[in-house]
Amino acid sequence: MDINKFYKFSLLYPTHEYNSVAREKNKKMESKNHWSVAIKIEGSSTDVAEETPFEHVPTEDGPEPPSERSSSIAGGIVALGKFDALHVGHRELAIQAAKIGVPFLLAFVGMAEILGWEPRAPIVAKCDRKRVLSSWAPHCGNVIPKEFLVEFSKVRYLTPQQFVEKLAKELRVNGVVAGQNYRFGYRAAGDATDLVQLCKEYGIGAYIINPVMDKNQDSGDINSSNSKEQGQVSSTRVRHALSKGDMKYVSELLGRHHRLMLMVKNKEKISSDRKRLSAPRSCLLNLPPKEGNYSNCSLLIGDKNEVPCRIIIDRTDIHLELNDLAASTHITSPGLELLGIDFGESMV
Secondary structure, three states: OOHHHHHHHHHHOOHHHHHHHHHHHHHHHHHOOOOOOOEEEOOOOOOOOOOOOOOOOOOOOOOOOOOOOHHHOOOOEEEEOOOOOOOHHHHHHHHHHHHHOOEEEEEEEOHHHHHOOOOOOOOOOHHHHHHHHHHOHHHOOOOOOEEEEEEHHHOOOOOHHHHHHHHHHHOOOOEEEEEOOOOEOHHHOEOHHHHHHHHHHOOOEEEEEOOOEOOOOOOOOHHHHOOOOOOEOOHHHHHHHHHHOEHHHHHHHHOOOOEEEEEOOOHHHOEEEOOEEEEEHHHEOOOOOOOEEEEEEEEEEOOOEEEEEEEEEOOOEEEEEEOOHHHHHHHOOOOOOEEEEEOOOOEO
């Protein structure tokens, strides 16, 4: 199956029909042992794998869940990378995976602890990741990509060949999607070229795509501090934009507004003064922007209730200024455990 045939096939069918047709075609190819063909898709985009550790913060779900059974990912197409921010580059990986089969994001659990990285708050709260992935469905043929968790301790010392063997024989995936600068295996010994060759040897597809480039040239000290930065959208750039309080830039990188999640189960920590509520930063479940005042924000109460608000972040607390007194009363109700704050495109 050459690249011209791949593009021709993808153009013949609308996105919502493509997945089912592609899966049937893939089944026929598997029966003929044709999955060893590697396809390089030019002109597409994704993110380069980068070293972005997670901080284990408390959520309403408790500890990090174990990985799903391998049977749940069998036959799927897995996107490879580190999916801290779930930004537009990560979304492009999922889009390409969905064009070929059932899309999964393969994520590693426990990297920070094992590699001794300094703990950092995640960009996306664990309890909010399913919502973000659900928002990608319209781009992925109306299929919601799923995350498949692998304990990093079980793959840390695998050579590139052993890693691909695990994907093919243990997890039984049909193919992988990765960026051009993706590296894998112990001490990052393998690159995208190795991935294509090894996948060919083990009879699974390998799809290498170009990075989504950051159109904002104000990268400043990012390039000088990270040798992997070549102008692509990355979780590092999202963190940098948050540290500057540039929420418009953050929205461009994420492809959505940044949502800050707060755990408000313990009402004793929440103070209320008419239309102003305050909570300590210890209630935050993910990374906030820099200290300052943010207008054009929305408070999410439950799944549907959006209340316009102004946010003030200082060294110790986050303050919400509301125009709706009823919303302020609802927030302090005993049954409410989580709050979400969507930041508009204001700049501090």
